[in-house]
C-alpha cells in the first residue's frame with residue numbers, strides 16, 4: 588500500500604498516537620488503515636458414514652485434499668459463507684438447518700481464524716468447482732491422511748471420527764502455534780459440554 592485510497596496522499600508505516608502497533612497511515616488525511624485477521628469458513632459435509640473432501644486446484648497445497656472452505660466475504664454471516672464455499676468448491680448444497688458450528692481455530696502466526704460447520708448432505712450430489720480438481724466421499728479408513736492440505740482439516744476430521752464413536756459432537760476451539768524450531772503445536776482451548784447436557 589503506497590497511496591491513500593481516500594485522498595491519494597502518501598502512506599507511511601508508523602505507530603499512531605495512542606496506539607502500540609505499527610499501522611499504515613495517511614500523512615495527508617490521518618486515516619489509519621488497520622489490518623486485522625481474516626475469517627475462513629467452511630463445512631465438514633457428511634453423507635452416511637463418509638466425509639466429503641475436495642482436491643485443491645489452486646495454490647497453496649495444490650493437489651492436496653481439504654474440506655470446502657474459503658475467505659468470508661463482507662456482508663455475509665459465517666454460516667452463509669461456509670454454505671457458499673461448499674457450493675462453490677464442492678458443488679454441494681447444504682441448508683442452514685443441517686449445520687452446527689464444530690471447530691474453531693486461531694492461527695495467529697498467519698492472522699487467520701478458521702470456523703468449520705458440521706453438516707449433512709441430503710443426497711450424494713456434488714461436483715468439482717473452479718477451485719477443485721475432484722470432490723469425493725471418504726469413509727474413515729479411506730481418508731488420504733498423508734495428503735491433507737492443512738492441519739485444521741486433519742484435526743477437524745480426527746475430532747469428527749473420534750466424536751462419532753462417542754455419539755456426541757462438542758464445539759471445540761484450538762490455538763495453533765509454531766515453535767522457534769518450526770514445530771506446529773495444537774492447543775485445545777475450550778470444548779462445549781455435550782449436546783446431551785444443553
Ligand SMILES: [Zn+2]
Pocket residue numbers: 591592593594595596613614615616617618
Ligand atoms: Zn489520505
